[in-house]
Amino acid sequence: MTGTRRDDIAANLDEVSRRIDEACLAAGRDRRDITLIAITKTYPASDVDILASLGVTDVGENRHPESADKRAAVTAPLTWHFVGGLQTNKAAAVTAYADMIHSTDRAKLVRALSRGAEQAGRAVRCLVQVRLSDTEGRAGVEPPGARQLADEIAGCESLVLGGVMAVASLGVDPRPELERLALVAAQIRSDHPAATTISAGMSDDFAEAIAVGATHLRIGRSILGERPSLR
Numbered sequence: 001m002t003g004t005r006r007d008d009i010a011a012n013l014d015e016v017s018r019r020i021d022e023a024c025l026a027a028g029r030d031r032r033d034i035t036l037i038a039i040t041k042t043y044p045a046s047d048v049d050i051l052a053s054l055g056v057t058d059v060g061e062n063r064h065p066e067s068a069d070k071r072a073a074v075t076a077p078l079t080w081h082f083v084g085g086l087q088t089n090k091a092a093a094v095t096a097y098a099d100m101i102h103s104t105d106r107a108k109l110v111r112a113l114s115r116g117a118e119q120a121g122r123a124v125r126c127l128v129q130v131r132l133s134d135t136e137g138r139a140g141v142e143p144p145g146a147r148q149l150a151d152e153i154a155g156c157e158s159l160v161l162g163g164v165m166a167v168a169s170l171g172v173d174p175r176p177e178l179e180r181l182a183l184v185a186a187q188i189r190s191d192h193p194a195a196t197t198i199s200a201g202m203s204d205d206f207a208e209a210i211a212v213g214a215t216h217l218r219i220g221r222s223i224l225g226e227r228p229s230l231r
């Protein structure tokens with residue numbers, strides 16, 4: 001690990017923090033209501049160590065077992081988020097180390113997560129991933145099905161319903177989609193008042209996400225640099 005890498009990450013983190021403060025000010029929101037999750041997928045465990053030493057408390061990964069390996073290699077006490085598409089047969093393994101699963105998008109996955117969390121003896125927070133656009137391949141449950149999926153998560157003893165998550169479309173104004181997410185979040189909150197998490201906002205749209213009420217930002221590239229093009 002070079003001093004240079006640490007300096008780069010520190011500078012990026014400062015800049016992101018400044019922009020979060022600015023967006024909070026513009027939206028009239030309290031910065032303390034927002035959690036920054038550094039998305040560390042494709043980056044080494046040594047970068048996670050650097051982030052932890054710079055005061056980052058939350059990190060996110062999108063693939064098992066890469067995420068499990070990194071989790072095992074890092075000793076700093078962090079909150080670990082799983083934000084990627086999850087196959088049912090990997091669900092139990094992920095519940096053993098993830099504190100919050102953002103990508104809960106179907107009843108079958110809820111049942112698998114529930115069994116895994118029960119076996120692991122852990123209470124795992126789950127977010128309903130909501131699909132906001134018709135774009136081919138976008139994951140998530142359609143908004144009309146989100147409430148029911150939320151009920152299913154809330155009905156599992158070993159799972160905690162945290163709220164909602166979405167990935168807004170790239171290359172278009174993200175606000176209409178993010179506003180739709182805020183509406184779904186409010187509906188779910190009316191049934192489950194403790195489900196206050198809104199996970200939205202990535203490198204390109206986190207200011208807009210803050211404006212519509214996001215509580216958890218998932219930021220990768222702006223902190224760690226461009227990833228190789230594959231993911």
Ligand SMILES: *Cc1c(COP(=O)(O)O)cnc(C)c1O
Nearest residue numbers: 039062083202203218219220221
């Ligand atoms: C990669 C990823 C992010 C972070 O995206 P950046 O553009 O690098 O900030 C956020 N959410 C999910 C679900 C991701 O897969």
